[in-house]
Amino acid sequence: METTIQTEMTLGHDLKKLEGILESLLFASGEAVKGSDLERIMGISADILEQVAEGYRSSLAQEGRGLKLMLIEDRYQLGTCEENAPYLRQLLGVNERQSLSKGALESLSVIAFKQPVTRVEIDEIRGVSSEYVLQKLMEKELIKEVGRKDAPGRPRLYGTTDEFLMQFGFSSLKEMRGEVTPVLKNVENE
Numbered sequence: 140m141e142t143t144i145q146t147e148m149t150l151g152h153d154l155k156k157l158e159g160i161l162e163s164l165l166f167a168s169g170e171a172v173k174g175s176d177l178e179r180i181m182g183i184s185a186d187i188l189e190q191v192a193e194g195y196r197s198s199l200a201q202e203g204r205g206l207k208l209m210l211i212e213d214r215y216q217l218g219t220c221e222e223n224a225p226y227l228r229q230l231l232g233v234n235e236r237q238s239l240s241k242g243a244l245e246s247l248s249v250i251a252f253k254q255p256v257t258r259v260e261i262d263e264i265r266g267v268s269s270e271y272v273l274q275k276l277m278e279k280e281l282i283k284e285v286g287r288k289d290a291p292g293r294p295r296l297y298g299t300t301d302e303f304l305m306q307f308g309f310s311s312l313k314e315m316r317g318e319v320t321p322v323l324k325n326v327e328n329e
Contacts, residue, residue, distance in 0.1 A: 157181065158195040171214035171301060210310045211301050218305065246272045247281060251315065255285045255296035273297065281306065
């Protein structure tokens with residue numbers, strides 16, 4: 140059976156069927172799935188997966204669907220379209236005014252561009268204590284502890300999360316820094 144599926148999929152004759160399989164896998168997972176895992180499960184190559192993902196993303200955008208396909212680093216995930224955010228906030232009871240403070244944005248910017256970075260390094264750049272702000276950014280899952288610095292006291296090192304990339308519309312840190320062009324756009328309309 141597996142060889143039949145693999146042969147059928149590697150031929151790439153039915154991209155719509157592969158798009159449906161991709162959609163099912165991502166929906167059932169509910170979180171980001173590594174491209175290599177999708178390739179293995181679907182029995183296709185990286186090139187075919189890229190074609191399938193691009194076709195699926197285009198279909199969602201052209202049909203005006205409420206979902207979008209996102210690529211975060213090397214993982215694929217389904218997400219909701221930005222224009223539906225007010226309805227989702229109402230459904231989930233989320234306060235619309237949950238924006239980041241100026242200090243949080245400053246700290247997040249430092250972390251995003253200098254990561255991994257310690258709290259003391261952030262404080263030196265900002266000129267004020269960032270302890271409270273870092274705690275809030277961690278609660279919002281925009282940053283995480285990524286290790287410890289090899290220095291006296293072994294201070295924590297902070298870095299951004301996949302949630303940060305999704306919230307700010309980037310597929311990777313390299314894209315955020317302008318080092319690469321997006322492979323798969325996270326927007327519905329081009």
